[in-house]
Every structure is written in C-alpha cells, then in structure tokens.
Amino acid sequence: MNLHGLTLNEARHINLSLHYLERVIQALSRKGTHHVPYRNSMMTFILRDSLGGNCLTAMLATLSMLHVNLDESISTCKFAQRVCLITMNANVNYLPSPEKEIDYLRSEIKRLKKQINETNNANKQLTEQEKDECMFAIKQYLLGEDDFVMINDMRKVKYCIEFMRDKLSLMTKELESQNLRSTLDIKRKKCMDEMESKYKQIIEQKDEEICILLNKT
Incomplete structure (x- = not known):
C-alpha cells in the first residue's frame, strides 16, 4: 500500500508511538530495570499509570486469520505475551469521607491544644x-x-x-x-x-x- 501526504505522516507517527510503547513494555517486563522511557512519546506518557501504576489494565489484541497478515498476527501475539509478563500491584485508593476527615482534624486540634497547655503549665x-x-x-x-x-x-x-x-x-x-x-x-x-x-x-x-x-x- 502506497501512502502519501497526510496519511503517510499519520502512519509514521502511529508507528513511532507503537515503537516507543514496545520499548516501555520491554522495560517493564524485564526484572531489575531502573528506567522506563515513559516520556519518549505522548501516548506512553498518558498510559503511564495504566502500564506500571496502581491500575488493573486489560489488553485487547486484534488478529487476522488471513495468510498475508500472518507475520503481523504473530508479532501482535508476541507483544501481548510481553504485556502479560508485567507484574501489577493494584491497591484500592482510600478516599476518606469529609465527616471522618473533620473528626480527625478536630481530635488533632484537641490533642495539640492539650500539649500546648501542658507546655505552658510546665513552668508552674x-x-x-x-x-x-x-x-x-x-x-x-x-x-x-x-x-x-x-x-x-x-x-x-x-x-x-x-x-x-x-x-x-x-x-x-x-x-x-x-x-x-x-x-x-x-x-x-x-x-x-x-x-x-x-x-x-x-x-x-x-x-x-x-x-x-x-x-x-
């Protein structure tokens, strides 16, 4: 397929983003990696929390059964396999209710006032x-x-x-x-x-x- 003009430019950017996504997946799937190149593209930067953060992420891979697309289908399967190697530790985000937060702050203020009074009375x-x-x-x-x-x-x-x-x-x-x-x-x-x-x-x-x-x- 011959691409020209705007379509060619878009295809080039899509392939480049997928290339950077592949590098991020490889870095996350290898143990002992200290640097993950999230900032190489906008897509990997946006997907940062979904790929290696506190999230449960599901990947959907689309395959073609045609013989002419066999290489691309194999490449997609290998990519999905590398994604499965990523270990995620998802935790429930705790969002305290305003009432509990207010009660905690009131108790903290009471404790601090008591401490101040004890400090002031220490010299008596x-x-x-x-x-x-x-x-x-x-x-x-x-x-x-x-x-x-x-x-x-x-x-x-x-x-x-x-x-x-x-x-x-x-x-x-x-x-x-x-x-x-x-x-x-x-x-x-x-x-x-x-x-x-x-x-x-x-x-x-x-x-x-x-x-x-x-x-x-």
Missing part, C-alpha cells in the same frame, strides 16, 4: 498538695502496689524524676563513703597487725638477751 510550681500526691505515687511505685497512681501531669513527672535522682545520688555517696571507711578500717587493722607482730619480735629478742645475761651471771 507545684503546690504542697501536689507534692504530697507525687510522694504517694513514688511510695506506691517502690512498694510495687497494684493500685499504682498514674501521673499525667508533666510537672509532677519531672518532680518525681528529680526526687528519685537526688535520692539515688545521696545513696550512692553514702555507699561510697561506707566503702571508703571499710577500706580505711582494713588498712588500719593491717597496719596494727604489722606493728603488733614487729613489737612481739622485739620483745622476744629482748627476752632472749635478758636470759643470756642472767645465765652468764
């Missing part, structure tokens, strides 16, 4: 009653009581942490002091034992000298 000093509540909670925690009081106020949490840290630091210092005293007592006892042994040796030596002198006399 605790009252004596609140400190007593913290001490009661610490006592319950240390005793392992089942009815342990949960603390939701960050100021109280900070006070409890600082109180426990100070107590732990004081206990550590006392333990170190006891260990130091114990070490000094051990050294002192060792020194006294050495001095006692030395004096015993001196006394024994003097006793021997006295005995020798008495025997001579």
Whole structure:
C-alpha cells in the first residue's frame, strides 16, 4: 500500500508511538530495570499509570486469520505475551469521607491544644498538695502496689524524676563513703597487725638477751 501526504505522516507517527510503547513494555517486563522511557512519546506518557501504576489494565489484541497478515498476527501475539509478563500491584485508593476527615482534624486540634497547655503549665510550681500526691505515687511505685497512681501531669513527672535522682545520688555517696571507711578500717587493722607482730619480735629478742645475761651471771 502506497501512502502519501497526510496519511503517510499519520502512519509514521502511529508507528513511532507503537515503537516507543514496545520499548516501555520491554522495560517493564524485564526484572531489575531502573528506567522506563515513559516520556519518549505522548501516548506512553498518558498510559503511564495504566502500564506500571496502581491500575488493573486489560489488553485487547486484534488478529487476522488471513495468510498475508500472518507475520503481523504473530508479532501482535508476541507483544501481548510481553504485556502479560508485567507484574501489577493494584491497591484500592482510600478516599476518606469529609465527616471522618473533620473528626480527625478536630481530635488533632484537641490533642495539640492539650500539649500546648501542658507546655505552658510546665513552668508552674507545684503546690504542697501536689507534692504530697507525687510522694504517694513514688511510695506506691517502690512498694510495687497494684493500685499504682498514674501521673499525667508533666510537672509532677519531672518532680518525681528529680526526687528519685537526688535520692539515688545521696545513696550512692553514702555507699561510697561506707566503702571508703571499710577500706580505711582494713588498712588500719593491717597496719596494727604489722606493728603488733614487729613489737612481739622485739620483745622476744629482748627476752632472749635478758636470759643470756642472767645465765652468764
């Protein structure tokens, strides 16, 4: 078939688009391909989501049973086979309803306002009653009581942490002091034992000298 003018130009563009579509299909059907040439033509760019995106795509292939079109029919079948090799992972797009979105935003605003209030109240000093509540909670925690009081106020949490840290630091210092005293007592006892042994040796030596002198006399 001889084509001329506008028909020839259209046929050339159609064949070129099909060529670029073939390259996209080949890239998608091969594993490990990092680049898919969607932008080579307008058709492949438009079909981008249908070919490799979140879609379920069906391909319809038209074949001719005439002997003169056998080569084209075989080529179409091979093309359809390559399309079947493409793996699609279609997922349902979740579109939240406006009511649910509004409820979510309201809850988020409420949470942020609560966080702001807690931050603003973090610098306020605790009252004596609140400190007593913290001490009661610490006592319950240390005793392992089942009815342990949960603390939701960050100021109280900070006070409890600082109180426990100070107590732990004081206990550590006392333990170190006891260990130091114990070490000094051990050294002192060792020194006294050495001095006692030395004096015993001196006394024994003097006793021997006295005995020798008495025997001579």
